[in-house]
Amino acid sequence: xxxxxxxxxxxxxxxxxxxxxxxxxxxxxxxxxxPEGLYATATMETLPGKRPLIRLTTRPPNYETPLSxxxxxxxxxxxxxxxxxxxxxxxxxxxxxRLNVGGEGAAAPxxxxxxxxxxxxxxxxxxxxxxCSGNRxxxxxxxVPGVQWSSGAMGNALWRGPRxxxxxxxxQLRSEVVEIVLDGADSAPLSDTPDFVKxxxxxxxxxxxxxxxLRMNGQPLPHYNGFPARLVVPGWTATYWMxxxxxxxxxxxxxxxxxxxGAYRIPxxxxxxxxxFLSQETAANTPITEMVVNxxxxxxxxxxxxxxxxxxxxxxxxxxxxxxxxRVEVSVDGGMSWRExxxxxxxxxxxxxxxxxxxxxxxxxxxxxMAKATNRxxxxxxxxxxxxxxxxxxxxxxxxTIMIG
Amino acid sequence: MRNLLxxxxxxxxxxxxxxxxxxxxxxxxxGRAVTENICSGCHSLDYxxxxxxxxxxQTWTAxxxxxxxxxxxxxxxxxxxxxxDYLTANYGPPNGSxx
Numbered sequence: 001x002x003x004x005x006x007x008x009x010x011x012x013x014x015x016x017x018x019x020x021x022x023x024x025x026x027x028x029x030x031x032x033x034x035p036e037g038l039y040a041t042a043t044m045e046t047l048p049g050k051r052p053l054i055r056l057t058t059r060p061p062n063y064e065t066p067l068s069x070x071x072x073x074x075x076x077x078x079x080x081x082x083x084x085x086x087x088x089x090x091x092x093x094x095x096x097x098r099l100n101v102g103g104e105g106a107a108a109p110x111x112x113x114x115x116x117x118x119x120x121x122x123x124x125x126x127x128x129x130x131x132c133s134g135n136r137x138x139x140x141x142x143x144v145p146g147v148q149w150s151s152g153a154m155g156n157a158l159w160r161g162p163r164x165x166x167x168x169x170x171x172q173l174r175s176e177v178v179e180i181v182l183d184g185a186d187s188a189p190l191s192d193t194p195d196f197v198k199x200x201x202x203x204x205x206x207x208x209x210x211x212x213x214l215r216m217n218g219q220p221l222p223h224y225n226g227f228p229a230r231l232v233v234p235g236w237t238a239t240y241w242m243x244x245x246x247x248x249x250x251x252x253x254x255x256x257x258x259x260x261x262g263a264y265r266i267p268x269x270x271x272x273x274x275x276x277f278l279s280q281e282t283a284a285n286t287p288i289t290e291m292v293v294n295x296x297x298x299x300x301x302x303x304x305x306x307x308x309x310x311x312x313x314x315x316x317x318x319x320x321x322x323x324x325x326x327r328v329e330v331s332v333d334g335g336m337s338w339r340e341x342x343x344x345x346x347x348x349x350x351x352x353x354x355x356x357x358x359x360x361x362x363x364x365x366x367x368x369x370m371a372k373a374t375n376r377x378x379x380x381x382x383x384x385x386x387x388x389x390x391x392x393x394x395x396x397x398x399x400x401t402i403m404i405g
Numbered sequence: 406m407r408n409l410l411x412x413x414x415x416x417x418x419x420x421x422x423x424x425x426x427x428x429x430x431x432x433x434x435x436g437r438a439v440t441e442n443i444c445s446g447c448h449s450l451d452y453x454x455x456x457x458x459x460x461x462x463q464t465w466t467a468x469x470x471x472x473x474x475x476x477x478x479x480x481x482x483x484x485x486x487x488x489x490d491y492l493t494a495n496y497g498p499p500n501g502s503x504x
Contacts, residue, residue: 037455037496041454142459145467190446258475
């Protein structure tokens, strides 16, 4: 029996199982405006080593973090979102894992054990937001195909590990190197499916803030977040944050794999992006790079009820592509008037910045609460969607409706 | 069936613990079995359910073509047509002109 026969047979097995009609475990907390099919499918489910997360797809696993976790600036490891493109995800054995560093642009290729990566290089700490490029795709209007994420395909952690530039320095890069190509241990069921491989421009790869994370919030990385090592590219979307990292190759020509040329692209000149990926740019489009400024309200919950005279505490986080949050404004009247929220501690320009804003529930009825972040280079969230075919960079100001009385 | 699942667990390792637990139902309709068998070779069927009902014949066709051309899925032309018809009828626009 070859693999294809097994796979097709399994398709049949799943079909049989599905006919038995198992119920979903619990209703997922989802906002309005998502595709109808998502509400009928998404459910709370607990992966090994995780708390219950919102399951969007099973295989490969795509699970998002419920909004309530964004009341705090650090996202717990076991609540951190899970996102894979391809369904074969190995349990990596730390003892036999090796990181291969080389490529045509490296004069001195080598490989490292996990212990060598930890003991032979300076270990640095950085707090940084890891956000899927497609976070909030589900709110696109009109809807676009893809994983229908709400606002929880993101998290902020304190990452620790060696700088990518220090590891690359040992490989003695040639002057012709333009990109650094990254591969992880996960792969596709079919050998003809392009492996998930990404590249970074050399300048971003050797940025002081780009590290190979071995620890996340003081612990080894969870399996579902890339154990034992993942790339951390502060400011840039998570597509570059290669999980289960096994290969770092110095390339003297732009990498032309599907996941660079055929995916994760935005139309040119559509978004206010400072850091571009010029060696991958075409006349029509360009790779997504840095995150746009954004914020989310974690509390109160959609539809939450308050008594007249009760205090309402609005809590959430703001973030951007690494310029730092300057201010967050909150509206409690549906956007008619805005007040500055109180910002929490500054954990660095790549981290979530928490915010709070309190007010008295006075007038009875529905109340629309909104938050809008502005970064230190003057960029702010948009009021109407900048539509693009992949549903990227959705930083529309959103509203949470509460009921008073 | 037990042997089939065991073989798969051996071949694909721990991630398939999730795979074996998949219980994603698609709607009954002409072409359901072909769609389930072929699509689930690479991904769970919830990918289909969550992308509905906003997908149209045109976008379902593009999606199936992408699986073949970009992701190397071995789908015969007649099966691809069956899948597109099934997806359009069951996961396309409600009361659309496609039905």
